[in-house]
Amino acid sequence: MTSSSKKKQEKKKKDFQKPKLKVGKAKPKAASSTSTSFKAKSIALKQQALSTSAPTLEAQCAHHLGLLNHKADTQRKESLAFLTSVITSHPPTAPLPQPSSVIIPVAQRLILDGSNSVRQQLLKLLQSLPPGDIASHADQLLLHTRAAMTHLASEIRVFGLEVLEWLVGIAGVEVVSCAGGWVKMLKCFLSLLSWQSEASGKWSTAKSYGKSDSKIQVKQMNALTSFLRTGLYHAQAMAVVASESNFPLWQTDHHVLSERSNVYAHLNLFGATRDEEAEMYEDREDRQRVFHDRAEAAIVAGLEHATKGGGELGRASAQLRKVVKEGMADFYREEVAP
Amino acid sequence: MKRKVGAMEKVEADVAALRWKLKRDPQSYRDDFSNQYQQYETLRDLFLQDPGQTDSGVVALKDLIDFLSHTVDLYPEMTSTFHTELADMLLQHHDVLEYDLRDKIVGSLCLLKTKGVIDSITLLNTLFPILISTPSKSLRQLLFTKTLSVLRAENAKATNHKLNRTMQAVLFNLIESDSVSPQGIWAVKITREMWKRQIWSDARAVEVMRMAALSENEKVLTGGVRFFLGGDKEREEAAEESSDDDNDVDMARLRHQAGINKKTKKKARDLKNAHVSLKKKEKKKNAPHPLNFSALHLLHDPQGFAETIFSKHVQNSKNKLAHESKLLVLQLVSRLVGLHKLTVLSLYSYFLKHLTPRQASVTSYLACLAQATHDYVPPDVLEPLVQKIANEFVSEASASEVAAAGLNAIREICARQPLAMTDTLLQDLVMYRKSKDKGTMMAAKGLLSLYREVGADLLKKRDRGKDAAMGIRAGTIKDRRYGEEAVGEIEGIELLEKWKEEERRKKLEAAGLDPDADNGDAGLDNDEEDWKKWDVESDGDSDDSGGWINVESDGEDIQISDSEDEKDKKDKRPAKKAKLSSATPTPAPADNKETSKSVEPEAAKTLSKLLTTTILTPADLKQLQALRATTAIKSSLPSHKRAQLLAARHVDEAITAETIELAASIGKKNTKEEKVAMAKADRETNHQSTTAMRKEKKESEGKSTTNKEKARKKNFLMTLGKAKIKNKRSLGDVKRTLLGHIERKKRGGKRGNKGN
Incomplete structure (x- = not known):
């Protein structure tokens, strides 16, 4: 027998050898079996509840807040669901088990979460929180919303619009008047709708990478409509305050303590210096002026193009046009010599 | 039912794909870029509110920064503030930043420099302050390598004098402004590295190191001193190394392989590149060697430097330097004194205190003293030192190593200043040539032969030797006086x-x-x-x-x-x-x-x-x-040989403690281990047969096997058929073949050349 044939025979023998089973003997183990037994002198339990009573609701909530950073999205979702159910079932008069000022900073980062179910659950949680608390965190939430709106993934972009709609509905005044809330949002919308018309030298605009269909554009326009309506129309709250006049005191609301936290935010005592974009525009007139300077022309031009498209897009653009027209109706510019 | 997703949608969150597209056609994807830029700005706002926070989300700030730093050069008008924002982020928050993000920002800034968005001075102005202030070791390491690579890259094609000057000024100011802080170590490190690579070889770099050597901080000061003592040697070694490692490419082999293997464009390009690089290296090799002065020669005012550093670090009893660092400084001072022939008289009185056999690392002190001796040192300063060495070291009672070291040190001193010796002392010392210890004997003989040349009249008449005695009688040998210089001449x-x-x-x-x-x-x-x-x-x-x-x-x-x-x-x-x-x-x-x-x-x-x-x-x-x-008769004489040896020793080279200790080791007997090791030294460790060695050599040269080897290695089955045929032949077959053979022979070969 040559060496090579011998080798071959040996090889042949090795493969697919049938194990012989014998009566009365233990079954031979498969070649691929892995021993899972282990030896240990002691076993350490990582978490062990020594208390006999169940944890309080506060502790449970704190635990679930910690779990919001968990790597598994189901876990994140479940924690959000737990928090939502606790808050909704809570009596509205009693204070929340964990204050909103704790929940919102932790939860708001999930606006940019990759999983859709987590995001939807987050929106439910946010909607269950008391509106007054949302208003005081509007600027933070708006930052995250803006990040979501310009996100590379279209799902997150759409979700950002949803959050914005909700946020404008619940705390519209705060949203349009917070630092960077007006100009940066306008800029963001313009760039999303690609209405900047800066690169006007092009022959035709190619369909951009990751650009969505007209459905998303409609949503964007609707969001922009509600945003502009809040920003450019007269605030209703003011009207309400003005209506009830307790006679000798005319401007009581200016003298009482403000309900808002951080009343002097517009003075920007501790932050970095703001440029025009990051400035707070608390007045309707200010907003109108900035809107006129920076966005109106682009929006009008973009609307013209969009209205021609007709259909759903056309309807949305008509809505938008109406809002712009009404909002800017009483705007007149004083020609100030620089 | 699950919705089917198109290919474009799947990769939507992929910044890498978008980057690729942007590079292809920047104008078409302008809107997408602006969206990403806004996203970055928003995330940056979020980040600035809480810099230590790690941000979750599909696309993190880190990835966005990476993406933008690769693409900002395509849209310069939109992103003019990008690099300043990055720099601010790094400068203000480097100690709380997440590691990945921090390293990414550093890398992005370097990338922006490569792309020409920012210049190297701006980059170094950003990186350097962090380098010297950050508590993170990994960040320091990263910044140090980046700084070095920026400096090297900027000096690769031509010397960037402007950058070098700014950087050197920054380093100088760093040490000068606060001489107590350990931050100056970075100046030392950078300068030493640049010196080693011959990028900085001017007096400014030396000035930085001079400042470092005068610093109060022990780390910085030893760094500076070590540079002066060993920086030039390190530079030479690095230069040799770089010239050594370039014979890796075997051009003939590459060409041969290119002829055999499949021809692809890439392989052709590789061959071409190898050729070009080889040419370049050859050119470099043939280029004239750059004339580099040693750091010790580039010092301004060596006298002042030697005096200050000696009084500040060695003589000053208040500072608490470690003994080793003090010794290092002493070495530097004595080196300067010997090289530049300086006069620092307090140095010699300092030595007087330390020349006892019980002093720690006394051989280093002896070597320093010998190094600090030159022919302008007044003999009456040296005389007590020599006397003290003789008294403390060289006596019958002292150990043989001590005596040998003492004699050797005296010889080294006297070789530089022969006038430091008196005749009685010399005659005493010369007597030790009769010592039983070999080391002592050799050292004494060395001293004797030295004085036969430089001052024979100090010796006894019978010790003077033939040449010296005849010379003295003829009047050709005159004792040289203090400060006298020999007339320069060309030999022969x-x-x-x-x-x-x-x-x-x-x-x-x-x-x-x-x-x-x-x-x-x-x-x-x-x-x-x-x-x-x-x-x-x-x-x-x-x-x-x-x-x-x-x-x-x-x-x-x-x-x-x-x-x-x-x-x-x-x-x-x-x-x-x-x-x-x-x-x-x-x-x-x-x-x-x-x-x-x-x-x-x-x-x-x-x-x-x-x-x-x-x-x-x-x-x-x-x-x-x-x-x-x-007329080479003279050159065969031992004295001439010794003189040549002395001449061959470079002036820049230092005398070390080993030189002093050498004499003592002569008579020493080897231990058994040493003997075994010596016997084994010239033998090969692993035995190999000649055939195996030849085979290995052949394989390493990339040659093929011989026909014989091929036949030997041939698969058995392939040879079987032929063997079978050979065995099975019948008698008739055999007869036929034999006849055929005879016939062919007659014809004169298979083809037959008989008829024509």
Whole structure:
């Protein structure tokens, strides 16, 4: 027998050898079996509840807040669901088990979460929180919303619009008047709708990478409509305050303590210096002026193009046009010599 | 039911894909870029509110920064503030930033520099303050390498003087502003690295190191001192290494492989690149060696430096330097003193305190003392030191190593300043040559032979040796006095002169003239010929020169202008370039012959004239060498050999403790382990047969196997058929083949060449 044939025979023998089973003997183990037994002198339990009573609701909530950073999205979702159910079932008069000022900073980062179910659950949680608390965190939430709106993934972009709609509905005044809330949002919308018309030298605009269909554009326009309506129309709250006049005191609301936290935010005592974009525009007139300077022309031009498209897009653009027209109706510019 | 997703949607969150698309067509994807830029700005706002936070989400700030730093150069007008924002982020929050993000920002800034968005000075201005202030070790490491690579890249093609100057100024100020803080170590590290790579080799870099050596902080100061002691050696080694490692590419092999293997464009390109790089390396090798001064030579005011550093770090009893660092500083001071021949008198009195055998690492002190000795040190300063070494080290009671080290140290000192020795002490010390210990004996003999050369009259008469005794009797050997300098001369120049004179006389005699008489015309001819024989090749049998010319006596005959020479040689060869001196012949002084035979001092005068009046041509130099070789009797003498050895030792090289300890190790017996190791040293560790070695060699050369080897290795099954046929032949078959063989033989081979 040559060496090579011998080798071959040996090889042949090795493969697919049938194990012989014998009566009365233990079954031979498969070649691929892995021993899972282990030896240990002691076993350490990582978490062990020594208390006999169940944890309080506060502790449970704190635990679930910690779990919001968990790597598994189901876990994140479940924690959000737990928090939502606790808050909704809570009596509205009693204070929340964990204050909103704790929940919102932790939860708001999930606006940019990759999983859709987590995001939807987050929106439910946010909607269950008391509106007054949302208003005081509007600027933070708006930052995250803006990040979501310009996100590379279209799902997150759409979700950002949803959050914005909700946020404008619940705390519209705060949203349009917070630092960077007006100009940066306008800029963001313009760039999303690609209405900047800066690169006007092009022959035709190619369909951009990751650009969505007209459905998303409609949503964007609707969001922009509600945003502009809040920003450019007269605030209703003011009207309400003005209506009830307790006679000798005319401007009581200016003298009482403000309900808002951080009343002097517009003075920007501790932050970095703001440029025009990051400035707070608390007045309707200010907003109108900035809107006129920076966005109106682009929006009008973009609307013209969009209205021609007709259909759903056309309807949305008509809505938008109406809002712009009404909002800017009483705007007149004083020609100030620089 | 699950919705089917298109290919575009799947990769939507992929910034890498978008980056690729942007690079292809920047204008079309402008909106997408602006969206991403806004996203970045928003995330940045979020980040600035809580810098330590790790942000979740599909696309993190880190990825966005990466993406933007690769693409901002495509949209410069949109992103003018990007780099300042990055720099601010890093400068303000580097200590709380997440590691990944921090490293990414550093990398992005470097990338922006490569892309030309920011210049190197801005980049270094950002990186350097963090480097010296950050508590994170990994960040320091990263920044240090980045800083070095920026500096190297900026100096790769041409020296970037502006950048170098700014950087050196920054480093200098860093050390100068706060001499107590340990931050200066970064200045030391960067400068040393740049020095090693020969990127910085000017006085400014040395100035930084001088500042470092004068610093208060021990780390910084030892860094600076170590640089002066070892920086140049390190530089040389690095240069050698870089020149060594370039013979890796075997061009012949590459070409051979290119001929055999599949031809692809990539392989062709690789071959071409290898060729180009090889050419470049060869060019570099042939380029003239850059003239680099050592750091010690580039120092401004070495005297002041030596004095300050000595009084500040060594003499000052208040500072608490470790003994090793003090010794390092002492080494530097003594090195400076020896090299620049400085006068720091307090140094010697300092040594006096430390020269006892119980002093820790005393051999280093001895070496330092020897190093600090030169011929301008007053002998009366050195005398007590030598006396003390003799008293403390060299005695019958002391151990043999100690005595040997002491004697060796004395010899090293006296080799530099022979006047430091008194005759009684010397005669005492010389007696140790009868010692039983070999090391002591050798050291004493060394001292003896040294003084036979430099100061024989201090020795007893019977110790002086033949040469010295004869020299003293003849009066040729005179003791040199303090501060006296030897007259510089070319070795063997008197031989050349003598030979030239003889040649001239021969020539004149051949021409039938009186050799001793004045004959200007003949001299003229000689001289013309001599200039023609500028090169060595041109000289045959009549290689002579027209004697030397006394300039002082015949100044009016000198013609310096080239045109005159041109006129003279119009019909002869084209003019040489090296027509510097006038070659106008003048008669040699009549008493020339007498002077060469007369007393020595006069001869010395004449030989100096030869050098001042003529230019030695290459032919002359060759002749000089030949003459020197013929009179080589002197060179075989041990004293001459020793002198040569001393001359071969570079002036820049330091005397170390090993030099002093060397003598003691001579007589030492080896231990068993050492003997075994020595016996084994020249043997191979793993035995291999000759065949195996040959085979290995062949394989390493990439050669194939021989036919014999192939036959041996051939698969058995392949040979079976042939073997079978051979065995099974019948008698008839065998007969037929045999007959066929005979037939073929008759025909003269298979084809048959008989008929035609």
